[in-house]
Amino acid sequence: MKLSKRLQAIADLITKYKQGEILADIGTDHAYLPVYLVEEGVIEKAYACDIASGPINASIETIQLHQLEKQVIPLLGSGMNPIIDKNIDMISICGMGGKLTVDILDENKEFLDHHRFILQSNVGLEILREYLTNQNMVILDEGIVKDANHIYEIIVCEKTSEKQEYDEKDFYFGPCLRKNKNGLFYEKWYRQLEIQKNILKSLDENHPRAIEVKHMIELIEGEINAS
The missing domain is CATH 3.40.50.150 (Vaccinia Virus protein VP39)
Known part of the structure; x- marks a missing residue:
């Protein structure tokens, strides 16, 4: 099969x-x-x-x-x-x-x-x-x-x-996956980064969800730029 x-x-x-x-x-x-x-x-x-x-x-x-x-x-x-x-x-x-x-x-x-x-x-x-x-x-x-x-x-x-x-990064990115980042890992999270940025653009600055989205953007950028 x-x-x-x-x-x-x-x-x-x-x-x-x-x-x-x-x-x-x-x-x-x-x-x-x-x-x-x-x-x-x-x-x-x-x-x-x-x-x-x-x-x-x-x-x-x-x-x-x-x-x-x-x-x-x-x-x-x-x-x-x-x-x-x-x-x-x-x-x-x-x-x-x-x-x-x-x-x-x-x-x-x-x-x-x-x-x-x-x-x-x-x-x-x-x-x-x-x-x-x-x-x-x-x-x-x-x-x-x-x-x-x-x-x-x-x-x-x-x-x-x-x-x-x-920790929080392990929950989102996976403790094993983030230790062995491959092309698919980066593909997924660059895609998610663009999604989060587009969501942020659509929100008013004072919208309650804006803080949450900004935090997610910071998390993703920190992870994909980490060595």
Whole structure:
């Protein structure tokens, strides 16, 4: 199976940071990620979970097409609720907003204690990273990939006994990504800088949001100009 660039980047990080043999993929959509990982021998079993019957039906079609009915199990339900009674090693939550990802994690916080997570949020990554820090989760690695003109970031994390010392810049730019800045990192943040500058131009100087936008511009300029 050929994956999109986004899903391939996620699969590569799961392969690199594999823990155990069983994955739960939350918000699985067509179950492409779990089917690929089982087919490639990265994992032995996966649960393909989604809140809606449409994606679950699409998952069933993918699973049947690849004859993996015994190894990839579709589960209908909200967030991590379908896997409460399952034996799981790793959990992937991808393709959602940062706030929704936080809500899913927070609903079943007991999973944070004993599982490795692979998270890919389309927006609101600073919200997600701050939440992870508050839950004593360490960010093991981060990936960045461009797919269909959108740049995505992926986080690999797990519980740690020591609170991590991340700051505001780490929340926005990623503690691992900002240590290993590549072309995509700069492309994303130069683009965001232009967006923020255009927003500032459209605001009255006394607008309450102007201070927030100016602060974001300063953060971005400081980061992309840092050595």
